[in-house]
Amino acid sequence: MAENVLRLEDVTMQFGGVVALDNFSMEVNKDEIVALIGPNGAGKTTAFNCITGVYEPTNGRVSLHGEVIVENHPQGKMKALYKGENDGKYTNVVSHTPDRITYRGIARTFQNIRLFKALTVYENVLIAKHMRARQNVFSATFRLNAKEERRMRDEAMALLEEQNLVHLKDSIASSLPYGLQRRLEIARALATEPSIILLDEPAAGMNPQETMELTSFIRQIREEYKLTVFMIEHHMDLVMKISDRIYVLDFGKQISHGTPSEVQNDQKVIDAYLGVVEDAED
């Protein structure tokens, strides 16, 4: 059996009375490319936010390499309000801030690019290196550990070289064209030295040509950095071409799961995307 990298068990996220993610379980194995698809508002980004610690799920558990990184059960007011299943199955509370989760090896990009806009390309990547630097404020300020600083700079530079961004090193991040901003955001995520990368709609706003390039780019980073990739995507071309497995969400619930061809031929998926048969006359 393939090694489990990321595993979600019964993750439920409820905002007041709205169940954004309902009893969602899934797993991502080592070296896989797994996609999460679904119509708008299906809860895809909510799932990402539960994994990366931006939200605390109402119920459920997330583990990375077998180690629990997020776990919660309905508490306080939520106890009475809770509409999901499996309450009482989880008893621990494990909660980390996003930075701790990134430190454990999950990197992510955002749906609407979140670069450090006023800083240069180089600085953007360099900031991601800060987390793993062995230094404190004192030694960093007085350059007592110059080797560490040089190592950070060299690694950031090497990463920019690999991503063909060296010539743009000193340009301001917000001045880059859209496609390059996406690429920089991925480069920045890679700089945190992750074991799994979560891409939130990497092809959003790209033309077919750029989407083609992105397809090979994602494959390439998987090989080069020995990464596992978990992504949300709307471009079906890209998803079907690249994914090993696909999970489909609709209204927070998982409605299908399987290889691209299995998912493509699943009536439930077709219904979710096109509406039920009676309505889908055109």
Add this chain to the structure above:
Amino acid sequence: MENKRIQNLTSVVFLLALFALVIFLEQVIKPTDTMAMLLTVTKKSAVYALVAVSMNLLNGFTGLFSLGQAGFMLMGAYTYAIFTIESERRDSVYYYFDQVVNVSLPETLGGALGSVGWLVGVLLAIILGGLVAAGVAYLIGFPVLRLKSDYLAIATLGFAEIIRAIFQWRMLGPVTNAANPLKSYVRLSDFKIGTGDAAINISTFVAVLLAVVCIGIIVMLINSSYGRAFKAIREDEVAAEAMGINLYKHKQIAFCISSFFAGVGGAMLAMFANTVQANNFKSNMTFEILLIVVLGGIGSVSGSCIAAVFFIFASEWWLRGLDSGRFLGIFAPGIFRNGFRLVIFSVGIMLVILFFRRGLMGDKELPYYVKWIKDKLTTQKPKAGEANG
């Protein structure tokens, strides 16, 4: 790399020239000269430059809009004064109270090690002032740093006022002398080489040197990996957190370091002002410093320094004539009377803000503009050549 070395060398040469100029002026200008005011305002602007830069570290580089600067300066000033009051004069300073702190660091160390010990004692007292401010900032940080933008500003402003009230509290009189001023501690004017009439006064030099060293440390912090993390927090908190930057820890670090240097600035202000009284550290002072930061450019260290010099020179020296009836050789006591200076001053600030919306320097530093001017000059030259050819 080569470029950076040249830049570093240029700044070192520039600073050495500045020190030489200060020492030279200090020897040339006699206390009775009309130019003697130059030395006074230089000292004060050194203090304000340091405090403005420390505020900029928080407001401009970390994106935390804090207004607690006066409170932290007050703590630095009091701590410094309490630990350097001459033991002979203690009874007259603490007239109404039985003083608790009976140590004078410069005297104790000076007695043991001579003038070097005295200097170390003064430095220790200054650093202690900074540490007290940083320690209190650390405690205040727990509740306050969970707030954002305006709410953070209001909370820190409130804490600064609370600190001022506490220092005036009668029950603390044995330590802080309550609402009465502290005096007879080591002042800037005590910095002399030699004794008697032949003594060389180096007070301005000491003020400028202290400010330059502290600002230098802040600049080094900003250019380090931690400085980059601060900027990341300023740019986008969510993305910074996703890059593994612990928001709370880094905000706490920035807050404490900024307060440390505000405390040092407060100690220097005490050395400059000859007396310390909690009543002087009102929120007004914070707003003066904020004004300097905004005028100089939020996120520019050199901008804060330049704005501090202009602000202090203008308000304390150049425009003083407007208060007393004579300005730029015009004698018109009917118009130039008390308060007119403030009118001119406000108009001037409004003009600066109108024409330089992001402050004098924006978020760029001095070398950027030097390079910009150089580029302008070099691109013009070939054009002139073409015209001739």
